[in-house]
Amino acid sequence: MIHTTHNVLLKFYDSFSKLDAKRMAECYHPDATFTDPAFGxxxxxxxxxxxxxxxxxxxxxxxxxxxxxxxxxxxGTAKWVATYNFSKTDRKVVNEIYAKFKFQDGLIIKHTDSFSLWKWSGMALGLKGYLLGWTPFMRNKIREQAKDSLNKFLAK
Known part of the structure; x- marks a missing residue:
């Protein structure tokens, strides 16, 4: 049996593949939380x-x-791959992500993306990321910069 939650996941990722953030947002419950290694x-x-x-x-x-x-x-669960050039270094990133979802009222209430921050930092930051991406210092720096850029975007 296909649940309506399956259609929510289809809409979410279809919208993402079409770069439509507005339709992606429609898939989240107003009390939703999201967690990943970069943004926390x-x-x-x-x-x-x-x-x-x-x-x-x-x-x-x-x-x-x-x-x-x-x-x-x-x-729910999903696997997805994002391919892009990291804006700060213009280096190509192919990030493989495993997503877990919890639903409430037919919408995403909890979304957790998991991926290797060390692998990501090697692709995005080059040698420095490859050598230091596994360290708590570098992981915290990446999270700090991600949150900072998000806060600046929100302030606009």
Whole structure:
């Protein structure tokens, strides 16, 4: 049986692949939270702004592929790959992500993306990221910069 939550995941990733942050936001519950290795924990307004910011900064140079969507009434998972040039270094990143979802009222209430921050930092930052990306210092620096850029975007 395909749950309506499956259609929510399809809409979310289809909208993402079309770089449509507005339609992505429609998939989140107003009390939603999002967590990932780069941005940490975000609330509804922050996660909606994060997708908008990432899409705008990609300047059309972002491709999103999604597959293996699974869902029940309360939970879901997906695998997706984002390919883009990291805006600060213009280095190509191919980030493989595993997503977990919890649903409430037919919308995403909790979204957790998991990926290797060390692998990401090697692709995005080059040798420095490859050599230091696994260290707590570098991980904290990446999170700090991600949150800072999001806060500046939100302030606009």
């Amino acid at each position: 924990k975000l609330n509804y307004d922050e996660v909606c702004a994060m997708w908008k910011m990432l899409i705008e900064r990609s300047k059309g140079n972002l491709s999103v592929e999604f597959f293996d969507l699974k869902s029940s009434k309360k939970n």
